[in-house]
Amino acid sequence: MFYDKVLETTKFIQERVTVKPQIGIILGSGLGSLVDHVQNPVELSYQDIPNFPVSEIVGHAGKLVFGTIGNKEVILMAGRFHYYEGFNMKEVTYPLFVMKLLGIEQLIVTNSCGGINTAFKPGDLMIITDFINGVSTNPLRGVNDKRFGPRFPDMSDPYTTSFRERAKRVAHELHIDYKEGVYAFFQGPYYETVSEIEMYGRLGADAIGMSTVPETIVANYLGFDVLGISCITNMATGLRDGKHSHQEVVEIAQKSSQTLVKWVEKIIESES
Numbered sequence: 262m263f264y265d266k267v268l269e270t271t272k273f274i275q276e277r278v279t280v281k282p283q284i285g286i287i288l289g290s291g292l293g294s295l296v297d298h299v300q301n302p303v304e305l306s307y308q309d310i311p312n313f314p315v316s317e318i319v320g321h322a323g324k325l326v327f328g329t330i331g332n333k334e335v336i337l338m339a340g341r342f343h344y345y346e347g348f349n350m351k352e353v354t355y356p357l358f359v360m361k362l363l364g365i366e367q368l369i370v371t372n373s374c375g376g377i378n379t380a381f382k383p384g385d386l387m388i389i390t391d392f393i394n395g396v397s398t399n400p401l402r403g404v405n406d407k408r409f410g411p412r413f414p415d416m417s418d419p420y421t422t423s424f425r426e427r428a429k430r431v432a433h434e435l436h437i438d439y440k441e442g443v444y445a446f447f448q449g450p451y452y453e454t455v456s457e458i459e460m461y462g463r464l465g466a467d468a469i470g471m472s473t474v475p476e477t478i479v480a481n482y483l484g485f486d487v488l489g490i491s492c493i494t495n496m497a498t499g500l501r502d503g504k505h506s507h508q509e510v511v512e513i514a515q516k517s518s519q520t521l522v523k524w525v526e527k528i529i530e531s532e533s
Contacts, residue, residue: 263351263358264406266312270355271362273311278303280327282336284529285357285365285485287476289372290507291514292492293339295522299328307340314342314352325356331530336360343471345450350400354479358409361483367424367532368485369525370477373514374470375452375497377462378442383496384517386524387440388428389420389489392474393466396448400479410482419477421486428488431527437520442467444491446474455499469497488528492517 280303288295296302305325307313316323326337342353360368376385405412432439445466447453453461453469461469468491480487494513 264408267358267362270310270312270359274305274359274363277305278327280334281364282327282334283364283366284333284335285338285360285368286335286525287338287341287368287370289341289472289492289514291373291511292371292518292521294518295525296326296337296339298522298526299326299330299335299337302326302328312355314348314355316340316342316346330526333529333532335529336363336365341472341476343449344396344475345448345471350398350402350475353475354400357476357479357483361409366485368480369488369490369528370473371490371492371521372470372473373494374444374468374491375495376468376493377458377497377500378467379500381440381467381493381496383493383513385440385493386437386517386521387442387468387491387493388425389444389491390425390441391443392419392477393443393445393461393464394474395446395461400475401482410484414482416478416481419481419487420489424486424488427531428490428528431531432524435523435527437524444473444489445469447471453498458497458499468493490521492521
C-alpha cells in the first residue's frame with residue numbers, strides 16, 4: 262500500500278530528525294545555495310531514505326535538509342525527481358506525501374526554465390501565477406486514498422494568491438525586480454522545438470520547463486499553500502541564438518541564486 266510506504270519513510274525520518282517543519286522548499290537546478298543558509302542543518306541523503314527515488318541530474322545534490330531559516334523550521338529538497346528520468350508520477354512527487362505526514366502546511370517550489378515571453382531575459386525571476394500541464398498524465402491518476410486528499414481536488418488557485426502577494430510585498434521591500442507568468446510543463450528530456458514553443462506561447466505560457474507542475478498538483482491535493490518561483494535561465498528555442506545546454510542552465514541559475522535566496526529567506530521570515 263502506498264500509504265504504508267509513505268508512513269515507513271516518515272517514521273525513518275522522524276527517528277533521525279527532531280525538527281518539525283511546517284514549510285517545505287524544493288530547489289531547482291543550480292539553486293541549491295539556500296541550503297547554506299539553513300541553521301543547525303540535519304541532512305539525509307536520498308539513497309539512505311527508505312522508498313525514496315534517487316536522481317542523478319547535474320546541479321541536484323540529492324538530499325533532504327532539515328533546520329531553521331529565521332525562526333521557522335523547514336525541510337528542503339536539494340534536488341528533485343523528473344518524469345523524463347523514467348520515474349512514474351507517484352515517484353516524482355513521493356517526497357510531498359512524506360512532507361504531508363511530517364506536518365508541512367506550505368510549499369515553496371523553485372525551478373530553472375526557459376522564457377517564452379519576449380519581455381523576459383535570462384536571469385529574471387518569475388512568480389508563477391498558473392500552470393499548463395503539457396503531459397498526458399498526472400500524479401493523482403489511479404486509486405485515491407482519502408487520508409491524503411480528495412478524489413477531485415480544485416486547481417483554480419494552484420499558486421496560492423495570498424502567498425504570491427506576500428512574495429511580491431517582500432520583493433518590493435528588498436527592491437527585487439520580478440516577473441509574473443504562466444509556467445508550462447514539458448516532458449523532456451530534450452529542449453523544445455521552435456513549433457512547440459510557438460504552440461505553448463499561443464496557449465498562454467510565459468515560461469517552460471520539465472518540473473514543478475507534478476509537485477504543484479500534489480501539493481494542492483494535500484492541502485498545502487503553494488508559492489512557485491522560476492529562474493529564467495535561457496530564452497526558449499526560436500527566441501535565442503545558438504544551442505541549449507544544461508551547463509548553461511545551471512550557470513545562469515547559480516548567478517541568480519543569491520537574489521533568490523535573499524527573497525525566499527525573507528518570505529519565510531515574514532510568514533505570520
